[in-house]
Amino acid sequence: MGTTQTSNLPLDPDSTAALAATGLEYALVDPDGEGFEPFLRSVSRGFLGEEPSADEVESARTALRSRRMTGVFDRAGAVPTAPVATVDSWASELTVSPGRTLPLWSISAVTVAPTHRRRGIATAMLTGELRTAAAAGYALAGLTVTEATIYGRWGFSPAAWASHVTVDTRRAQWTGPAAPGRLDFVPRDSLPERLAAVHERMRVRRPGAVPGWEGRWRGIAGLTPDAPDAKKVRAVAYRDREGVERGILVYTIAEREEYTAHELQVRVLFADGDEALAALWRFALEHDLVGRVTAELQPAVPPVQWMISDRRAVRATLTDHHWLRVLDVPGALASRAYAGPLDLVLGVDDPLGFADGAWRVRIDAEGEAAVERVDAEPDVRMPVGSLASLLLGGVRATELAVAGLVQGEETHLAAIDGAFAPAAAPLLDIWY
Numbered sequence: 396m397g398t399t400q401t402s403n404l405p406l407d408p409d410s411t412a413a414l415a416a417t418g419l420e421y422a423l424v425d426p427d428g429e430g431f432e433p434f435l436r437s438v439s440r441g442f443l444g445e446e447p448s449a450d451e452v453e454s455a456r457t458a459l460r461s462r463r464m465t466g467v468f469d470r471a472g473a474v475p476t477a478p479v480a481t482v483d484s485w486a487s488e489l490t491v492s493p494g495r496t497l498p499l500w501s502i503s504a505v506t507v508a509p510t511h512r513r514r515g516i517a518t519a520m521l522t523g524e525l526r527t528a529a530a531a532g533y534a535l536a537g538l539t540v541t542e543a544t545i546y547g548r549w550g551f552s553p554a555a556w557a558s559h560v561t562v563d564t565r566r567a568q569w570t571g572p573a574a575p576g577r578l579d580f581v582p583r584d585s586l587p588e589r590l591a592a593v594h595e596r597m598r599v600r601r602p603g604a605v606p607g608w609e610g611r612w613r614g615i616a617g618l619t620p621d622a623p624d625a626k627k628v629r630a631v632a633y634r635d636r637e638g639v640e641r642g643i644l645v646y647t648i649a650e651r652e653e654y655t656a657h658e659l660q661v662r663v664l665f666a667d668g669d670e671a672l673a674a675l676w677r678f679a680l681e682h683d684l685v686g687r688v689t690a691e692l693q694p695a696v697p698p699v700q701w702m703i704s705d706r707r708a709v710r711a712t713l714t715d716h717h718w719l720r721v722l723d724v725p726g727a728l729a730s731r732a733y734a735g736p737l738d739l740v741l742g743v744d745d746p747l748g749f750a751d752g753a754w755r756v757r758i759d760a761e762g763e764a765a766v767e768r769v770d771a772e773p774d775v776r777m778p779v780g781s782l783a784s785l786l787l788g789g790v791r792a793t794e795l796a797v798a799g800l801v802q803g804e805e806t807h808l809a810a811i812d813g814a815f816a817p818a819a820a821p822l823l824d825i826w827y
């Protein structure tokens with residue numbers, strides 16, 4: 396089991412030594428210390444953002460206080476207190492099947508200054524994170540990525556996908572269910588609490604999801620200092636007939652030249668149940684003076700396409716979103732519920748060692764898995780990244796086999812597909 400406090404864990408000695416050998420210092424950054432501001436400036440520069448204002452520094456300090464922040468310092472540089480590379484991590488949890496979660500070592504803020512790129516700094520930081528997480532008992536690490544080319548080399552691979560959805564509202568006459576509850580505009584400053592409440596109920600049912608945090612909700616609500624478009628953020632809440640708040644839509648409207656064709660940009664649409672989902676999508680699609688609705692981080696096959704007259708009014712572009720890294724094979728595989736029985740030996744190839752070996756996976760008729768290391772010839776072989784992609788059932792073994800990313804007899808691959816079939820398609824509905 397993972398620990399909840401990650402910031403007290405010691406720095407990884409291998410990464411400390413590897414960086415020291417190139418004249419660099421690897422150090423933890425105290426959120427309440429003087430090092431926090433330069434750390435945040437380096438992160439912002441890494442993600443091509445602006446210099447944060449004093450208010451933003453304080454707001455971020457509050458939001459990130461519980462994180463483990465690590466910097467790499469080049470003390471010979473012009474500003475020795477500004478890290479040339481950054482990473483942060485924290486104890487989160489991943490929904491692995493409806494109602495079941497597993498501790499997750501979440502990683503973010505990975506940046507390397509353009510002056511120090513391609514010298515192995517990211518490698519030292521990422522492998523350091525993985526060793527620290529594994530030593531603390533985490534079976535999985537996870538992240539969301541700016542580029543799909545970076546993290547595969549350290550054993551991460553996509554495990555949940557999300558669509559960017561665009562709807563041409565003029566073609567999208569509502570044919571879906573009529574929700575019996577009510578919609579109301581709600582004040583922006585109430586959103587962090589409202590979003591947290593609805594999201595907390597949703598995310599434990601959706602494989603691939605993780606909890607949000609106050610700073611994430613404040614960002615979506617446009618409540619962080621100097622947030623662009625903050626004053627344009629509007630929100631409506633859906634309450635069911637019993638008066639329970641079941642969904643929230645947060646959006647802005649971008650004006651277009653043609654006055655009846657403005658664009659409603661969904662910042663989040665969280666729905667705890669089908670009624671709220673229909674009510675909020677209908678609200679967005681039928682909004683006056685709007686010709687187009689856009690929403691990111693939607694299900695691969697967006698349910699709204701079944702709720703309108705012209706399905707092709709919906710364009711959904713699918714991308715990988717949640718990347719996972721398996722650190723402990725029995726811990727990761729035994730955490731979820733399965734759709735059917737299985738009994739075979741998986742051979743996992745992991746150059747970093749964490750998951751390497753042959754693993755007997757037995758899943759009983761109730762869908763519970765028991766996994767142990769064995770000294771046996773594997774029935775199916777795969778690189779460690781493929782195991783992460785299979786874990787939540789978001790991709791089939793037979794699909795990965797086509798690309799050579801899983802190897803084994805067809806009957807074994809089909810057996811994995813049957814057992815790993817997810818109760819709901821994995822989805823991560825926030826960035827982290």
Ligand SMILES: CC(C)(COP(=O)(O)OP(=O)(O)OC[C@H]1O[C@@H](n2cnc3c(N)ncnc32)[C@H](O)[C@@H]1OP(=O)(O)O)[C@@H](O)C(=O)NCCC(=O)NCCS
Pocket residue numbers: 441442504505506507508511512513514515516517518519539540541542544545548
């Ligand atoms: C991505 C980033 C962190 C890489 O840092 P780095 O210190 O240059 O990486 P390393 O020197 O450890 O490189 C490790 C390997 O990854 C490769 N690599 C690094 N960045 C890459 C990229 N963007 N695309 C493809 N390959 C990349 C390197 O070529 C190297 O390959 P090798 O092992 O085959 O030699 C850095 O370029 C960066 O800060 N980018 C901007 C912010 C960002 O996108 N962060 C990621 C957030 S999810």
